[in-house]
Amino acid sequence: MLPLAPDALRGSYPPLVTPFRNGEVDYDTFAELVEMQIREGSHGIVVGGTTAEPSTLTLAERAQLLEVAIDAAAGRLPIVAAVGAQSHAETVDLVLQAEAAGATALMIVTPYYIKPPQRGLVAYFADVGKRSDLPLLLYNIPGRTGVNIDLETLLSVAERLPNLAGIKHAANDLSFVSQALDQLGFDFRIFVGLEELSFPMLALGAGGLMNAVGNLAPRKVAQLYEEVARGSVDGGRALHYQLLELNRAVFFDTNPIPLKYMMKRVGLLPTNEHRLPMVPATADLEGRLDSVLEHAGLL
Numbered sequence: 101m102l103p104l105a106p107d108a109l110r111g112s113y114p115p116l117v118t119p120f121r122n123g124e125v126d127y128d129t130f131a132e133l134v135e136m137q138i139r140e141g142s143h144g145i146v147v148g149g150t151t152a153e154p155s156t157l158t159l160a161e162r163a164q165l166l167e168v169a170i171d172a173a174a175g176r177l178p179i180v181a182a183v184g185a186q187s188h189a190e191t192v193d194l195v196l197q198a199e200a201a202g203a204t205a206l207m208i209v210t211p212y213y214i215k216p217p218q219r220g221l222v223a224y225f226a227d228v229g230k231r232s233d234l235p236l237l238l239y240n241i242p243g244r245t246g247v248n249i250d251l252e253t254l255l256s257v258a259e260r261l262p263n264l265a266g267i268k269h270a271a272n273d274l275s276f277v278s279q280a281l282d283q284l285g286f287d288f289r290i291f292v293g294l295e296e297l298s299f300p301m302l303a304l305g306a307g308g309l310m311n312a313v314g315n316l317a318p319r320k321v322a323q324l325y326e327e328v329a330r331g332s333v334d335g336g337r338a339l340h341y342q343l344l345e346l347n348r349a350v351f352f353d354t355n356p357i358p359l360k361y362m363m364k365r366v367g368l369l370p371t372n373e374h375r376l377p378m379v380p381a382t383a384d385l386e387g388r389l390d391s392v393l394e395h396a397g398l399l
Contacts, residue, residue, distance in 0.1 A: 101258050101284060102235050102265045109205060109235060109265060109289045110307045110329070111143025112322040113180055114314025115151040117356050117363065118165065120373040125161050127168045129370060133315070134172040136368065140318040143308070143325070145169065146207065148182035148194075150244060150270075151312040151356045155212075156375035159190060163197045170202050184209030184239060188224065195231045205235040207268060212245035218253045226260040235265035241293060242271055251279050258284060268293045268310050274300060281305045295347035299340035302328040312359055313350050316366070316398070317343065349392040357381050362389050366398050 116133055119126035137145050147169045148154050148162050157165075166181050173179055181198035183206050185191045191208060198206055208228055210221060229236045238257065242248040248271065258264050269277060270293025277290055281304065289307035292298045298309050302325065314321040320343055327335035352358045360372035361381040372380050381389065393399045 101288060102263045104235065104265055104287065104289070109144070109178070109180075109237075110325075112309045112311070112314055112318065112325050113144040113146050113178075113291065114142055114318055114321065115146035115149030115182070115310050115312060116169070117315055117360055117369070118152045118154075118157065119369055119371075120375065121371060123373075123375070125157070125165065126370075127164065130165060131168050131172040133368070134169050137314075137318055138173065138176050141322045142177065142314060142318045143322060144178040144180060144204070145173070146180045146182055146310055147203075149207070149239075149310065150182075150209075150241060151315065151359065152182070153356065153375065153378060154182065155186070156378060159185075159193060162194060163201070166198055166201050166203060178204035180205045180207050180237065182207045182209065182239065184211070186212055186214070188228070191228050192231055195228060199232045199234055203234065205237060205265065206232060207237040207239050209239035209241065210245045210247045210249060212247070215246050218250050221247070221249060221253050222256045222260070225257045229257075229261040229263060233263055236261060236263050237265060237289065237291065238267040239293075240267060240269050240271055244270075251276055251283070254280060255283060258288075265289050266291065266307060269301075269306075270294050272297065274304065277301055277304050277306060295350060296344070298324060298343075298347075299328065299336050302336065303333070311347075312355050313343065313346050315356075315359055316350075316362055316368070317346060317396075345392050346396055349389055352388060353381065353385055354378070358385065358389055361386060362393055362398075365390065365393055
């Protein structure tokens with residue numbers, strides 16, 4: 101396991117959306133989103149995560165989004181490159197591109213659709229992870245990939261990869277978090293991937309948040325981390341409930357459909373465009389989301 105500086109890879113790292121305009125990636129708006137995250141106090145960002153709709157992007161587009169983010173950030177905040185793909189070969193290409201571009205760390209999702217056995221996951225992460233010396237985060241999101249990283253699998257990868265730094269855990273399983281931290285220590289970075297579990301997972305010792313809602317309310321999400329990190333349970337709990345309705349709204353439909361609509365409504369995106377098979381929010385969903393935004397005081 102990779103030893104890190106105490107403050108490295110900790111805090112709120114929102115996984116940024118990919119703006120589209122007339123079917124093309126809107127890189128100018130994406131650069132503005134990076135600037136907004138810096139201005140609003142996020143501790144880092146993730147480029148190419150699930151919220152970015154990466155399976156609708158070409159490898160060249162994913163690489164260019166990372167380059168745009170690194171240029172826009174200009175060293176002012178760390179950038180985690182989400183480089184996982186369905187194909188092992190494509191994942192390796194993305195790993196090498198991200199290292200060359202200057203990413204701070206890598207995050208690799210479990211290969212989706214194929215549903216490999218756990219021993220296959222160990223071999224896959226060990227092989228891909230050794231292609232770079234950058235800090236590596238695994239990404240466990242079984243609801244989207246169809247495969248779950250077991251605790252024993254995580255421990256086996258940690259034994260084989262000296263640059264393993266942590267995991268983004270987007271599963272409703274607090275026991276996994278407790279056991280992983282008990283086995284690997286509190287320097288192991290566990291990032292929360294399910295918004296409603298942010299406060300409880302931070303209280304258990306998670307190192308940070310990678311929440312889609314951080315695209316919409318980055319300051320409050322960053323403050324939630326900061327409150328818990330300084331030992332303020334009351335402050336963290338208060339922010340948990342302030343964010344609760346927004347957190348739930350992000351999943352009124354497949355992420356990032358609700359999120360992109362809400363970002364458009366508050367002026368963060370010019371359009372809430374997607375690529376097929378993703379589609380924009382329906383009129384009924386728009387009405388529900390408008391109510392959430394009004395209640396949150398964002399309109």
